[in-house]
């Protein structure tokens with residue numbers, strides 16, 4: 001009986017340590033508020049992009065990547081236009097439909113803005129005030145949340161968020 005209890009205690013300690021390790025990785029990877037809600041395979045992500053004073057043109061493209069413990073996984077690309085001072089909603093899936101990403105392996109988000117100016121436009125700039133997303137399983141179970149409150153200005157020479165160190 002005593003052995004059984006100590007095994008249970010050891011299992012509980014292991015689970016606690018694993019949870020803390022998971023949370024620790026999330027906190028270190030990004031200043032954002034982010035983390036798994038449930039360890040389910042993600043199927044789609046509902047994104048909210050808040051634009052500030054400089055719009056994202058209709059011919060500009062945003063390429064999102066989930067940062068995971070086994071590398072970056074590319075999502076479907078997003079196109080503007082996002083008007084100034086608006087919030088735009090997009091449901092995104094993985095670019096590779098066969099990609100398998102568990103919510104508990106996600107540690108953050110990376111975005112790249114690519115401008116495709118048509119003459120006589122110059123390169124687009126975009127002020128992203130906030131970005132958030134909610135990840136869901138194939139059976140619509142809410143499994144991951146991400147929120148980054150930090151303002152960022154994308155330009156032709158600053159295409160990546162977070163900015164390269």
Ligand SMILES: [Ca+2]
Pocket residue numbers: 054055056057124125126
């Ligand atoms: Ca713009």
